[in-house]
Amino acid sequence: MAGSVLSIKDLHVEIEGKEILKGVNLEVKGGEIHAIMGPNGTGKSTLSSSIMGHPKYEVTSGSVSLDGENVLDMAVDERARAGLFLAMQYPSEISGVTNADFLRSALNSRLGEGNEISLMKFIRKMDKQMEFLEMDLDMAQRYLNEGFSGGEKKRNEILQLMMLEPKIAILDEIDSGLDIDALKVVSKGINEMRGEDFGCLIITHYQRLLDYITPDHVHVMMQGRIVKSGGPELAQRLEAEGYDWIKKELGIEDETVGQEA
Amino acid sequence: MTTETKWPFDQEYITSFSKEMSEPAWLTELRVQSLEKAEDLPMPKPDKTKINKWNFTQFEKLLVKSDVFSSIDELPEEVKALVDQEAKENSLYVQRNNKPAYLQLSKEMQEQGVVFTDIFTAAREYSDLLKKYFMTAVKTDENRLTALHAAFVNGGAFLYVPKNVQIKNPIQAIFLHDDAEANLFNHVLVVAEDNSSLTYVENYISTTGAANGLVNIVTEAIAGANAKIQYGAVDTLAAGLTTYVNRRGHAGRDARIEWALGLMNDGNTISENVTNLVGDGSYGDTKMVMVGRGEQTQNFTTSIIHFGKNSEGYILKHGVVKDSATSIFNGIGKIEHGASKSNAEQESRVLMLSEKARGDANPILLIDEDDVTAGHAASVGRVDPLQLYYLMSRGIPKTEAERLVIHGFLAPVVNELPIEGVKKQLVEVIERKVK
Numbered sequence: 001m002a003g004s005v006l007s008i009k010d011l012h013v014e015i016e017g018k019e020i021l022k023g024v025n026l027e028v029k030g031g032e033i034h035a036i037m038g039p040n041g042t043g044k045s046t047l048s049s050s051i052m053g054h055p056k057y058e059v060t061s062g063s064v065s066l067d068g069e070n071v072l073d074m075a076v077d078e079r080a081r082a083g084l085f086l087a088m089q090y091p092s093e094i095s096g097v098t099n100a101d102f103l104r105s106a107l108n109s110r111l112g113e114g115n116e117i118s119l120m121k122f123i124r125k126m127d128k129q130m131e132f133l134e135m136d137l138d139m140a141q142r143y144l145n146e147g148f149s150g151g152e153k154k155r156n157e158i159l160q161l162m163m164l165e166p167k168i169a170i171l172d173e174i175d176s177g178l179d180i181d182a183l184k185v186v187s188k189g190i191n192e193m194r195g196e197d198f199g200c201l202i203i204t205h206y207q208r209l210l211d212y213i214t215p216d217h218v219h220v221m222m223q224g225r226i227v228k229s230g231g232p233e234l235a236q237r238l239e240a241e242g243y244d245w246i247k248k249e250l251g252i253e254d255e256t257v258g259q260e261a
Numbered sequence: 262m263t264t265e266t267k268w269p270f271d272q273e274y275i276t277s278f279s280k281e282m283s284e285p286a287w288l289t290e291l292r293v294q295s296l297e298k299a300e301d302l303p304m305p306k307p308d309k310t311k312i313n314k315w316n317f318t319q320f321e322k323l324l325v326k327s328d329v330f331s332s333i334d335e336l337p338e339e340v341k342a343l344v345d346q347e348a349k350e351n352s353l354y355v356q357r358n359n360k361p362a363y364l365q366l367s368k369e370m371q372e373q374g375v376v377f378t379d380i381f382t383a384a385r386e387y388s389d390l391l392k393k394y395f396m397t398a399v400k401t402d403e404n405r406l407t408a409l410h411a412a413f414v415n416g417g418a419f420l421y422v423p424k425n426v427q428i429k430n431p432i433q434a435i436f437l438h439d440d441a442e443a444n445l446f447n448h449v450l451v452v453a454e455d456n457s458s459l460t461y462v463e464n465y466i467s468t469t470g471a472a473n474g475l476v477n478i479v480t481e482a483i484a485g486a487n488a489k490i491q492y493g494a495v496d497t498l499a500a501g502l503t504t505y506v507n508r509r510g511h512a513g514r515d516a517r518i519e520w521a522l523g524l525m526n527d528g529n530t531i532s533e534n535v536t537n538l539v540g541d542g543s544y545g546d547t548k549m550v551m552v553g554r555g556e557q558t559q560n561f562t563t564s565i566i567h568f569g570k571n572s573e574g575y576i577l578k579h580g581v582v583k584d585s586a587t588s589i590f591n592g593i594g595k596i597e598h599g600a601s602k603s604n605a606e607q608e609s610r611v612l613m614l615s616e617k618a619r620g621d622a623n624p625i626l627l628i629d630e631d632d633v634t635a636g637h638a639a640s641v642g643r644v645d646p647l648q649l650y651y652l653m654s655r656g657i658p659k660t661e662a663e664r665l666v667i668h669g670f671l672a673p674v675v676n677e678l679p680i681e682g683v684k685k686q687l688v689e690v691i692e693r694k695v696k
């Protein structure tokens with residue numbers, strides 16, 4: 001069976017009355033890895049948050065669908081159960097809820113009533129993935145993200161990704177704040193997920209991560225739009241030359257949102 | 262001299278009640294004198310809660326008739342669930358309304374000279390010991406309710422651990438309220454002599470919803486030099502009961518008193534918890550959780566008062582308020598002059614689950630000594646929408662996400678309760694109350 005399709009068409013998004021996304025078009029299919037690159041403040045997190053349904057972002061027009069189903073009509077948890085996953089740039093800390101309890105609850109809500117995973121099976125699965133990600137097994141009993149270092153939080157996002165096995169994952173700056181060893185581990189996790197049934201949208205402003213995960217498609221975001229798309233060679237050129245050539249090519253002075261093209 | 266009292270029972274009644282219970286003369290006397298004093302004493306004044314319309318003084322019955330339980334198997338299911346079935350050796354006292362209904366004492370305790378019994382038996386058989394401590398940490402003339410308490414005591418437990426005795430297993434008391442006409446004037450006296458240690462856990466549990474009565478509880482926890490008391494409690498009294506509960510600790514030199522309190526009554530409640538750090542190097546730690554729901558009004562005042570040098574006091578209170586309930590959280594850290602090198606820390610957090618709920622967290626530091634450290638943190642807020650978003654983004658439905666956040670919020674105290682059954686019950690009660 002072919003993988004899923006996440007389809008974003010002419011997406012416009014506002015936050016507190018200010019338009020941030022100004023018509024984003026993108027299609028991510030199972031088996032594909034896309035990278036969105038772009039300087040800070042160009043709307044990358046806005047795109048990922050509005051796909052997931054962050055309460056602060058308001059979609060004013062356009063559509064997002066997953067395998068033909070209207071994602072924008074779904075509550076956040078329904079989007080997740082439909083197969084979407086977002087590794088967040090700033091994961092929340094939740095005191096008093098252990099990582100393990102949280103993950104079991106998340107996994108069980110996907111599996112549905114009557115199909116819950118047994119505790120033993122869950123522990124085995126979690127231990128295995130934690131070992132794969134070279135995480136301290138004690139992290140299972142720590143409160144969710146509370147007191148985690150930046151790197152631990154990122155690793156924990158990838159742990160969730162591996163446990164929940166979504167159809168389409170969006171990774172928002174999963175590489176920021178990681179040292180090279182952690183970056184390798186995180187990349188290993190993402191590569192492990194690669195396959196026909198898994199599509200991925202990696203948001204980053206460094207080429208670094210893409211040295212370990214070769215993307216099929218690379219997009220550049222500026223002023224709340226995708227302004228350029230290409231193959232892996234685009235990322236390499238950005239690494240070597242920066243963004244200025246694109247700005248020049250497109251006549252963009254200030255790439256951040258809020259500046260008219 | 263007899264005056265016309267405004268109390269439901271007069272001196273004569275109290276005297277004959279006391280005699281009928283074969284109480285020692287000193288206790289009869291104390292009851293009568295306390296009743297006399299009550300008239301002139303003021304009501305307690307919980308900060309920010311008006312209680313002048315609450316009924317703490319008028320009631321019909323001082324005693325209701327209840328049957329005893331001849332074995333653990335006979336206990337009602339709700340009570341059985343609180344008892345650790347694995348630990349059949351544990352010491353357990355069950356009181357049914359005003360009636361001592363079941364008692365089991367571990368071999369360990371008997372051999373080491375520990376006294377654990379109901380308050381009436383204590384008065385008869387351990388009169389001198391009881392007299393030495395009874396109404397000493399809480400004085401009869403502090404306010405009208407402490408006086409009425411002393412006059413009307415109609416239940417309770419006495420736990421006495423002699424010098425140098427360490428009791429490892431938790432000692433449990435369950436105060437079952439299953440008669441709608443019952444009123445509770447319950448006295449719990451826990452004494453840990455020098456160098457001893459104990460863990461005591463109590464449950465106040467209503468299994469009748471139809472109640473319309475009053476509850477006046479006084480607890481005294483007295484820790485001698487270098488003694489340690491871990492005191493756990495879960496209160497789940499019915500909506501129809503108006504409760505005054507005063508739990509007080511007295512810590513001697515290098516003594517430790519640790520409270521873990523789950524205050525889950527459904528009725529109007531005034532809860533006062535004071536730890537007096539009297540000895541140098543003493544340590545007090547109060548952890549509390551509460552849930553307010555329906556129309557109930559509750560006031561939780563928690564104080565740690567430092568008299569001893571190098572004393573440390575920690576207060577951690579987490580509360581959830583929903584519906585149109587009102588909950589006031591007063592936290593007081595007081596360092597008396599001379600209590601140098603002491604540390605007073607407190608944290609109060611209130612989570613509001615509805616628009617109409619009212620929560621108020623008032624941290625107060627009263628410091629009369631220069632060479633000390635102190636700190637406080639307080640907040641009143643709502644469930645963080647970003648936390649819910651994060652949990653939901655993993656597929657967890659909103660109601661479950663809220664449940665996780667609320668349980669997480671209350672976990673630091675719930676996890677402190679030393680008996681699994683009681684911990685489990687508290688989790689279930691919280692579940693029921695916040696739903």
Ligand SMILES: Nc1ncnc2c1ncn2[C@@H]1O[C@H](COP(=O)(O)OP(=O)(O)O)[C@@H](O)[C@H]1O
Nearest residue numbers: 015020039040041042043044045046047256257
């Ligand atoms: N909470 C917010 N309130 C107001 N404006 C915001 C908020 N979040 C983002 N923005 C605006 O949206 C722009 C894009 O932000 P974001 O999507 O986070 O960019 P990126 O992830 O590409 O760095 C920012 O430059 C800022 O102007």
Ligand SMILES: [Mg+2]
Nearest residue numbers: 044045089173
């Ligand atoms: Mg961003």
